[in-house]
Amino acid sequence: MTEPAMDLIDNLAGRTVFIVGSAKNAGKTTLLNFALRRLHPLGGVGFLSIGVDGEERDIVFGCPKPHIRAEAGDLLVTSDRMLQASELGWELLEVFPGSTVLGRLVLARVRRGGTVELCGPENNERLAPVLTALRNHGARTVLVDGAVDRLTQVASLPGAGFVYVVRADPARLDSMQETMRLLHALAAVPQAEGLPEDGTAVLSGALTRGRLAVLPAATHALVLEDFTKVFLTWREWKAAAKHLDIRFQRRWEIFFFCVVLWDVSRERFASGLEPELLEQVLFNPHEVACA
Amino acid sequence: MKQARDFAEIDAFLTDYRPLSPYGLAAKERTAFFAEPAPLEREYGLIERGLALLASAPAVAERLGARLKRLPALDFDLEGSLGLSELFLLKKFLLHVRGLFMDLPEDLRAAAGADWHSEDLHRLLGQGSPVQEEEEEAFRLSESHIPELGEVRAGLEKLEGELRALRESWLQGLRQRLGLDFSGRDFLLVPAEETGRLFGEPDLLIEPFDGARVSVKLGLGARGLELATQRERLIARERALEAQVLAGLAAAAGQEAARVRGYQKAAERVDVWLAKARLAAAHRLARPRLREDGAAIEIQGGRHVPLEARNRALGLDYTPLTCVFDARVGILHGSNMGGKTAALKTVALLQLLAQSGFFVPAESFATPLFENIDYVGEDVREPVAGLSSFGLELNAVLGLLRRPDARRLVLMDEFAKTTNSREGAALLSALLAAFWRRPACRALATTHLAGLTLPSGAAAYRMRGFDAGAFRDFLGAEADLPLAERLARIHRFMRYELVADDGAPRVGDALKVARVLGLDAEVVDEAERLLERSR
Numbered sequence: 001m002t003e004p005a006m007d008l009i010d011n012l013a014g015r016t017v018f019i020v021g022s023a024k025n026a027g028k029t030t031l032l033n034f035a036l037r038r039l040h041p042l043g044g045v046g047f048l049s050i051g052v053d054g055e056e057r058d059i060v061f062g063c064p065k066p067h068i069r070a071e072a073g074d075l076l077v078t079s080d081r082m083l084q085a086s087e088l089g090w091e092l093l094e095v096f097p098g099s100t101v102l103g104r105l106v107l108a109r110v111r112r113g114g115t116v117e118l119c120g121p122e123n124n125e126r127l128a129p130v131l132t133a134l135r136n137h138g139a140r141t142v143l144v145d146g147a148v149d150r151l152t153q154v155a156s157l158p159g160a161g162f163v164y165v166v167r168a169d170p171a172r173l174d175s176m177q178e179t180m181r182l183l184h185a186l187a188a189v190p191q192a193e194g195l196p197e198d199g200t201a202v203l204s205g206a207l208t209r210g211r212l213a214v215l216p217a218a219t220h221a222l223v224l225e226d227f228t229k230v231f232l233t234w235r236e237w238k239a240a241a242k243h244l245d246i247r248f249q250r251r252w253e254i255f256f257f258c259v260v261l262w263d264v265s266r267e268r269f270a271s272g273l274e275p276e277l278l279e280q281v282l283f284n285p286h287e288v289a290c291a
Numbered sequence: 292m293k294q295a296r297d298f299a300e301i302d303a304f305l306t307d308y309r310p311l312s313p314y315g316l317a318a319k320e321r322t323a324f325f326a327e328p329a330p331l332e333r334e335y336g337l338i339e340r341g342l343a344l345l346a347s348a349p350a351v352a353e354r355l356g357a358r359l360k361r362l363p364a365l366d367f368d369l370e371g372s373l374g375l376s377e378l379f380l381l382k383k384f385l386l387h388v389r390g391l392f393m394d395l396p397e398d399l400r401a402a403a404g405a406d407w408h409s410e411d412l413h414r415l416l417g418q419g420s421p422v423q424e425e426e427e428e429a430f431r432l433s434e435s436h437i438p439e440l441g442e443v444r445a446g447l448e449k450l451e452g453e454l455r456a457l458r459e460s461w462l463q464g465l466r467q468r469l470g471l472d473f474s475g476r477d478f479l480l481v482p483a484e485e486t487g488r489l490f491g492e493p494d495l496l497i498e499p500f501d502g503a504r505v506s507v508k509l510g511l512g513a514r515g516l517e518l519a520t521q522r523e524r525l526i527a528r529e530r531a532l533e534a535q536v537l538a539g540l541a542a543a544a545g546q547e548a549a550r551v552r553g554y555q556k557a558a559e560r561v562d563v564w565l566a567k568a569r570l571a572a573a574h575r576l577a578r579p580r581l582r583e584d585g586a587a588i589e590i591q592g593g594r595h596v597p598l599e600a601r602n603r604a605l606g607l608d609y610t611p612l613t614c615v616f617d618a619r620v621g622i623l624h625g626s627n628m629g630g631k632t633a634a635l636k637t638v639a640l641l642q643l644l645a646q647s648g649f650f651v652p653a654e655s656f657a658t659p660l661f662e663n664i665d666y667v668g669e670d671v672r673e674p675v676a677g678l679s680s681f682g683l684e685l686n687a688v689l690g691l692l693r694r695p696d697a698r699r700l701v702l703m704d705e706f707a708k709t710t711n712s713r714e715g716a717a718l719l720s721a722l723l724a725a726f727w728r729r730p731a732c733r734a735l736a737t738t739h740l741a742g743l744t745l746p747s748g749a750a751a752y753r754m755r756g757f758d759a760g761a762f763r764d765f766l767g768a769e770a771d772l773p774l775a776e777r778l779a780r781i782h783r784f785m786r787y788e789l790v791a792d793d794g795a796p797r798v799g800d801a802l803k804v805a806r807v808l809g810l811d812a813e814v815v816d817e818a819e820r821l822l823e824r825s826r
Contacts, residue, residue: 030477037475069477080376084533087526089444091431095376095383097364104376109429112447114526263501287480287504288472 008256008282009038016131017255018146018162022176026167027260027284032145033069034285039141040071046139048077048130049118050146067115068145074110075139077130079103079119087114094133098126107133118145161253168269169262177272178234180257184277185237186227187254192247196223206231212240221245227252260284292324294687295666295702299639301647303597308570308649311356313364314555315562325646326662326698328581334567334648335578337402337560341568344396351394352565358391359562361428365555369548373541379430381544381551382416386427388554389413395561403564405557412547416540432536440532443525450522457515461494471507478508567649576650579641580657584698584731587617588638592654595637610787611653612637616735618750620727623737623789625754626801630787631737632704634754638735639666639702661700661733665691668704680709688722696731703736716740723749755786759803766807 012035019035021028032047039045047068070076070088081103083090089112096105102119107130121127134142146162164183168176196202200221203211207224208231215222222244224230230237240246259281261269270278296302310316325331345352363380367373373381392405399405419433434441465471469489471479481489486505489495494515496508511519544551570576574596593612602609612634625631641651642664667687669680684706691701706722707715719736720743726734727746745751762784802822806815 033477034475080374084375084530089447091429092375092379093426093429095363095379103374106376106379111431112444112451261501263503265503284480286476286478286506 006038008280009035009285012143012163012255013039013042013141015255016142016144016160018144018160019165020146020162021165021167022179023167026165027258028145028165029068030286031163031165031258032143033067035143036069036071036074039143040074042141043073044138044140045073045143046075046077046134046137046141047118047143047145048120048134050120050122050127050144068118069113070110070116071113072110075107075134075137076110076116076118077105077107077120077134078116080106082117082119083108086116088112088116089114093137096121096126096130096133105130107137109137120144161255163255163258165258165260167260167262168264170264173264173269174272177269180273180277182230182232182234182237183227183254183257184280185234185241186230187252189227189246189248191251192223192249197221203229205229207240208232209236212236219244221247223247223249226250254280256280256282258282258284261287292664295639295664296322296643298666298668298702298704299636299643300595300597301640301643304640304644304652305570307573308566310562310566311359312362312558312562314362314559315359315566318559318563319566323647324643325648326660328660331579331581331646331648331660334564335650337399337564338567338571338648338650339578340399340402341564342571344399344565345568345572348396351396354394355391355561355565358387358394359558359565361387362391362558365551369551370545373537373544375432375537378416378537378540378544382413382430383428384551384554385409385413385416388558391558391561392554399561399564403557403560404553405561406553409547409550409554412543415543432533436536436539437532440529440536443529443532447522447525447529450518450525454515454518454522457512457518458509461509461512461515465492465494465509473509478506480504481507571650574652577653577655578650579645580655581645582657582659584659585619586659587615587657588642588659588733589615589655589657590638590641590653591656593637593641593656594652595633595640596652598633598636608783612787612789614752614789616733616750616752618748619730619733620723620746620749621735621752622723622743622745622749623735623752623754624739624792625737626739626756629754629756629785630789631739631754633787634789635702635704635735635737639664642700660698662697663699665699665701666704667691667701667706681707692725696729698731699733701726701732701734703734703738705737705739707740708738712740713742716742720744751792752789753792755788755790757803758784758786759807762804763807 017035019028019032036045036047047070072089075093078086079100079102080095083092083106088108088110090108090110092106092108094107096107098105100119100122105119105121105126121130131142164180166176166180199218200223201215201219202223204225206229207222212232220243222240224246226248232240257277257280259269261284266283270281273281305319308319310319325334361383363383365377365380365384367377367380369381389407389409392400392407395403395405416430418435419431432440434444462473465473469492471481471489473479480500481504483499483503483505486497486507489497489507494510494512496510498506498508500506591613594609595612599609610630614634616638623631623634641653641656642658642661644651645656645658646660646664665687667684669684691699703719703722706719710718716738719738719740723734723736723743724746726732727749765784802815802818805818806812
């Protein structure tokens with residue numbers, strides 16, 4: 001792998017990172033494992049998942065899934081039953097209120113490395129105290145194996161950002177590229193400051209094609225809560241952004257896109273993308289050529 | 292009582308009452324109410340002790356607060372089958388409750404029943420935990436419980452090391468022989484056309500990935516398989532031994548269940564006292580003086596804190612309430628917006644707080660105790676209009692009259708205000724007479740209805756109302772201000788003091804305002820004459 005690509009991973013140190021996928025089995029957990037190994041030597045790494053992960057087989061599709069490998073010193077969140085069934089040596093640092101079908105959620109420090117299944121909080125309300133506890137126990141870098149379409153969770157946490165894992169196959173190549181362009185453009189939207197001026201529409205809720213169509217003619221600027229409220233295609237967004245100064249009340253950050261190619265060559269994938277977007281692409285780090 | 296609590300806005304006031312532990316918070320939800328003096332005097336004494344602690348030993352109070360905050364809820368049956376999480380929570384609870392008890396001054400410890408007897412269980416659950424203070428809550432299943440557990444774990448560490456070394460040597464060989472770099476990766480994706488030279492490598496597992504690439508994983512090899520099998524066996528043994536340790540700890544915890552429940556109760560008491568003391572300090576609250584049944588309710592400088600805060604937010608002055616209600620039945624007159632309801636709310640808040648074991652927002656407050664505090668008036672949460680409102684008021688009154696013997700304080704706010712005023716006045720007069728015939732009952736009613744007949748011995752009070760002279764002076768001094776602005780300040784000239792009403796005829800606030808604002812004197816004089824005649 002080239003050094004700039006490694007930098008994308010190394011730059012996650014010290015951040016709260018949601019690994020979010022474009023689809024089930026996009027490769028989130030594989031990337032999590034890779035990032036954990038890369039970041040572990042720096043120390044202070046904590047991780048968790050949204051919902052359940054780390055099973056042998058995907059619950060929905062039944063295909064094999066990668067194990068999560070934890071090393072001594074890592075901090076992790078899972079359920080007490082998952083922890084006891086893991087290969088790990090551990091010490092328990094926190095038990096969170098409430099319970100899941102897989103037991104109570106716990107925060108543990110790994111004393112002996114091994115594989116583990118993860119189970120985590122499923123809503124924002126329960127996620128925030130878990131992240132706080134991880135930080136309090138020394139996790140400088142927190143990696144969250146997020147579920148599909150959990151972007152709202154990233155938007156709700158100040159300072160957090162995400163890595164978007166894209167599974168690109170020939171059938172979905174164009175739509176994936178459009179999604180990436182849209183996310184890239186949304187990440188560049190500035191934060192709204194001060195009181196709205198005349199001609200500025202402040203929208204609560206979703207920005208859809210329908211709502212765009214009924215904006216008063218005098219509207220020249222638009223303030224939205226955050227990027228998750230944009231329900232437009234890339235083309236619709238591009239057209240809207242041409243004549244509207246759009247801003248978000250909450251800023252957000254995308255660290256990079258991890259692209260997992262299926263039956264698509266890098267050249268073909270890259271040929272359709274703008275250079276500045278390609279700079280934010282990490283191709284599947286497992287993809288190598290023999291020397 | 293709930294209606295009275297809503298009317299008094301006691302919950303709004305108690306948002307600043309913040310116990311720190313789940314036990315204190317549960318006590319807050321239970322809303323205690325005392326009708327006898329002994330437990331209240333004890334509660335007041337402990338708040339006073341808490342206040343003294345906050346003032347004289349703030350560091351100790353801070354330490355106690357930190358311990359209370361760290362106490363976890365034990366939301367499980369201590370005598371049931373405790374698992375890993377439950378034992379962690381119990382260990383954490385014992386750690387902090389022990390610290391809490393140790394830090395408590397002797398007298399508070401005795402008052403709370405904070406006697407510590409669980410050193411053995413505390414030590415048992417703490418075996419193998421880190422000694423650093425910041426990690427003192429950490430819990431693990433220590434090998435010191437079963438020596439074999441230590442041997443198994445040592446064996447696992449050794450195997451881990453061997454497996455790591457074996458993998459490193461394979462990886463190095465693969466890098467050198469085939470140029471495959473697995474660093475940080477579980478598998479590699481390799482162009483399919485390059486796989487030919489990988490076949491035959493005994494330690495590689497090759498599977499198709501997509502049409503152009505294959506995935507290459509590291510196999511274990513014979514030695515690796517042997518080590519991995521040993522490792523699996525040791526992990527299974529470790530789990531079995533850990534289950535034994537867990538069962539032993541759970542049994543020990545179950546035997547201590549009664550004591551732990553006692554600690555929870557003691558922690559709740561300490562938390563509640565300290566939270567009440569912090570509330571008293573923050574709002575300059577006074578200890579209520581409890582009086583015998585039938586004695587006067589005496590308020591000096593009573594503040595309805597939520598109302599005071601709302602006034603402050605609006606830039607309005609607030610006048611504390613000073614009064615003596617010495618009759619069993621009293622009526623409180625005054626013009627609209629004259630402060631009658633605020634006065635009644637203040638009485639309700641102070642009485643409810645005092646009987647809930649709190650100090651009160653007043654310079655002084657002396658009162659007898661009641662078994663019930665009842666409110667009759669508009670539903671403050673879900674106001675309804677017209678006859679529906681009157682119907683609800685009557686329903687509340689029916690309930691009160693059916694239970695004649697209870698020591699109760701009835702607070703009536705603008706009873707029957709939505710009905711015909713003559714009928715309303717007659718009904719209110721009759722009700723006050725009915726309360727008067729019940730010796731255990733105290734009643735205080737606000738009204739703007741005229742023509743009431745009070746039982747002999749009942750008392751009448753009025754809000755002082757509009758200060759026409761001061762308003763006239765203001766209008767003269769600020770003649771340059773637009774009239775609308777001058778009128779906007781009219782509230783500043785309402786005098787919210789409560790005074791005894793001697794029954795002498797008075798000019799009402801509406802006529803006073805009309806005269807000051809320059810309504811033709813002939814018209815105002817006529818209105819006053821008509822008013823006098825109607826009396």
